[in-house]
Amino acid sequence: MDNNFLVIENISKSFGDNKVLENINLNISKSEFFGLLGSSGSGKTTLLRILGGFEKPDTGRVILDGTDITNLEPFERPLNYMFQSYALFPHLNVFNNLAFGIKENFTQKEIEINVRNIAELLSIEHLLNRRIKQLSGGEQQRVALGRCLIKKPKLLLLDEPLAALDKKLRSKTQLELTTLQKKLKITFVFVTHDQEEAMSLSDRMAIMKNGLILECSSPEEIYENPKSLYTANFIGIANIIEIYKKDENFYSDDLGINFKLNKELKNTQTNILLRPEKIKIQSMNNLKTSSFNSFSGEILEKSYLGSFTRYEIKIKNMIISVLDQNFNSNSNYNFPKGEKVICSWESESIKVLED
């Protein structure tokens, strides 16, 4: 695969004294669905706007399909931008919104055919004569998407594509968006603050913080093997435990237990990540705690989530989150609040955080 379809090279941007982006480098492949994930103020939207041509970077270049587009105006770039607010034209109906970008270069007949095709692709044929105000949020999102896709862009930029939709519609649209992207093979780059959205949509994603890219990898890799403490906390639920070397094993003061790692460590002291679903939870009377990678604690909080139950378990100075899958339909299977339980995990589940 062409790994250099979209090359972002040494991009920096400041607004006044505020450094928004610092030396950003990214390579995105053709037909990739790429996510930029970060909290507000991380610079993700500024980066997307630089790609769209709405902001000029202070330094660096943007190269799309071999062409340097850094200094091109938005209307000269072979890409399209889907706005978070959708920015549909309120004075035009759906048909004319869809046709807006192709009216210049196409005949009336071609416009007609193109609009029909795109409307069919997005199942909005019945809406063509509607006004924008008469559309629901989901319908508006499709029109905004269609208005971009009709131009057959090399690259589609999406700013928080699902943020304006309600939760149920969001998960449905997530699936549709990935299916559509795989079908059209257009490169998608999107921005989101929602880690679930980033995980479910992206082929690869970049985690941004304070104008820097902390990590860039597949969602699985970032979830399972985050490199930094920030990423570990940002993606999913994380139990972060500080450990230090003691004799053969590692020891945590907060938990008062030993950890056995399956790899050597350079440092004598480090943070480790233990994801809540990796922890096995068992009743006290069945077992005894082993000398390492397990502890006994008391259930402090419990929330039933349908397919899972989330427990907050107190042990010594720490509260550990555990997700337990509800295999059994018998509700008595769940551990009640206040019960003493034994938690244990495999050595492989312990992830060492380097920074």
Added chain:
Amino acid sequence: MKNKLFEKYFVFSPYFWLVLFFFIPLAIIFKISISVSEWGMPPYQDIFLFDNGFKINTTFENYVYIFSDYYYIGSFVNSLILALISTFFCLLIGFPLAFYIATSNIRLRNILLVLVVIPFWSSFLLRVYAWKIILQNNGILNVILLNLGITSEPLQLLYNQYAVIMGIVYTYLPLMILPLYGYLNKFDLNLIEASKDLGLNRIKTFFKVILPLSIPGIVAGSLLVFIPVVGEFIIPEMLGGSDRLYYGKILWEEFFVNRNWPGASALAFSGIIILVLPIVIFQILYSRWSQKNEI
């Protein structure tokens, strides 16, 4: 219940205002316009006479008189043309300014808005008089032009229709800028970016997106300038010459120089009807159109 009643009538208070200060004076003017002229105080006869039994004493002579003399119709046409030209220039200058104010950051925006409003704090008469001083033969503008050697003798800048147009555009510009700003302030700037993203350059974006969405503001501002300019008296009087007669001036002369109150009232009443009727029809059609187009 009492509160409800209060609310109900409170809503009608603008109409009360309108009746008190527009419809009643209009009715009085109409009454005078159909009275018979006479030398005396007031210079017209009562329309109801009781001396020899009840008698209605009205005439449409005054209307016949003003409509048969091109002197009156011509001045009204002059005023309409003046108002059209002035409104056009106000729009031409006011739109970019209003757009710039509406899209600048909040601090600059407030400063600029104050600058637009500041002229209202000084007397209208003084401001027009100041232009007279600037434009006169030994005025500041001519002195500069002479000293720079651009002209060898003073230019006649005052007392012509260009000075009138300039004075009107200067005076009425805020009335164009403020309603335009009101609409453009709500303008979603993403729409401009979306248009550019979809391949339209700045000029096409202006005509396809910005202009169609600004129509309500343009209509409001234009009416606010156009209507009062038709009846404008002071600016043509102070800056204009004798080359062109305007409606406001004729009206004033008819009232105060000729003391022909019925004729002047007929002129005023006709002017209001000719001006207001098309605008009311336009407003009705326009509100239907904008409802349909949801602007």
